[in-house]
Amino acid sequence: MIDTRINRRSVLAGGLATAGLAALAGCTPAQGSQTTTLQFWHLLSGGDGITMQGMIDRINAAHGGFHVRPTVLAWGAPYYTKLAMAGAGGRAPDLAVMHSSRVSGYVPGGLLDPWDLNQLTELGVSESTFTDPVWNSSVVDGEVYSVALDAHPFITLYNTEICEEAGVLNSDGQLMRPDNPEDFLEMGREIAGVTGTYGLSYGFIGDGNQMWRLFYTLYCQHGQQMTFPQGGSVEVDGDAFVAVLEFMHRLVDGEVASQRGTIDAAVAEFAAQRTGMHFTGVWELPPMQEAGVPLGATMIPPIFGDEAVYADSHSFVLPHQANPDQQMRRDTYTVVAELLKNSITWAGAGHIPAYLPVTENEDYAELTPQAEYAEAADYLVYDPVAWFTGSGSNFVQQFGQIVGSAITSGSGYDQALEEFRRYVDNLLAQPNPANPQGGRS
Structure with missing residues (x-):
């Protein structure tokens, strides 16, 4: 058991190091007349930031029609203030990360767009691929405004x-x-x-x-x-x-x-x-x-x-855009679906992947001690819903x-x-x- 854990940790550590190097090489999109840039804001720093960059690099390498360009902003109140101003001022990115506990405060002001459940389902993402607490944290006034990457x-x-x-x-x-x-x-x-x-x-x-x-x-x-x-x-x-x-x-x-x-x-x-x-x-x-x-x-x-x-969750949201480019929106859905499906990498940081097919896979069962608390995803309680609660x-x-x-x-x-x-x-x-x-x- 000890040797298995050490080997897995070594693999994960090596993957993070590779991701860090890839981040340096992957900041500039491949040039081409058909390549569009998807702006992605997030607040993930340290090891989480390196892991996310590695996941983004793999997506960029697999797609020639678009390139995901992340912008990392400081965690806490400054991040949420900038995100609100961007949504209100028409300068919103195509995709952003929010803590689930903060989403409900942004919906009434029209700062976020809801996710299209049909498009998500076509990509293998639906209510059935999340636990009830995680899915329910994504719903505001009957519509889905966030898609959880994890539970922490x-x-x-x-x-x-x-x-x-x-x-x-x-x-x-x-x-x-x-x-x-x-x-x-x-x-x-x-x-x-x-x-x-x-x-x-x-x-x-x-x-x-x-x-x-x-x-x-x-x-x-x-x-x-x-x-x-x-x-x-x-x-x-x-x-x-x-x-x-x-x-x-x-x-x-x-x-x-x-x-x-x-x-x-x-x-x-x-x-x-x-x-x-x-x-x-x-x-x-x-x-x-x-x-x-x-x-x-x-x-x-x-x-x-x-x-x-x-708990809380890092979740993907669509900052409001008055006239979103439909192809770029479809590409954004693709990015989110692929990040979810490959979130076994994210589990190395201790987070519980929100996408159930990942945690139900035998590869996840071998992660020690992460698999020992995976059932927590069934018993999550988030902050009381209000505009003033939530992370940061x-x-x-x-x-x-x-x-x-x-x-x-x-x-x-x-x-x-x-x-x-x-x-x-x-x-x-x-x-x-x-x-x-x-x-x-």
């Missing part, structure tokens, strides 16, 4: 050697998955008894993203999801809200996890094999493999009963400000709930700023 959930990485010594692996050699808070905390203490430090690495101090990812996973494990109706009041289960904050405080008790854990400290201590578990996104998988951690991965256990996995938004940072002191101090849970209600209700009373027509959305 918040999961548990674990050190197989430390966890075996602690006696917390099952008969299949995988991490046990307690279904109640007490058993999970006890498992953390068992691991801490082996490491001499903590059982779990979880960075949250000063990081609203990290607090929200874990909080919403655990909140939805109660069988609840929040609803943010525009112009109305937030729908939130107060008991579940408080129960999760209470548990998160107990989690960071100085034994199970650090009371002052930052994301950088959590990554460093798990990579150094000083803890046995790590709550993090799948994007941390490749660095841990490179650090030599004997690695397993699984969904966060159903601590409050239900399976639920907080201010919402998650403000959430961290609201609940941070309650998590660290173990008090003020009810006050945090009421402050959260006021904060969200105030946003719900405001119009969507991405809607150039004004009004509520």
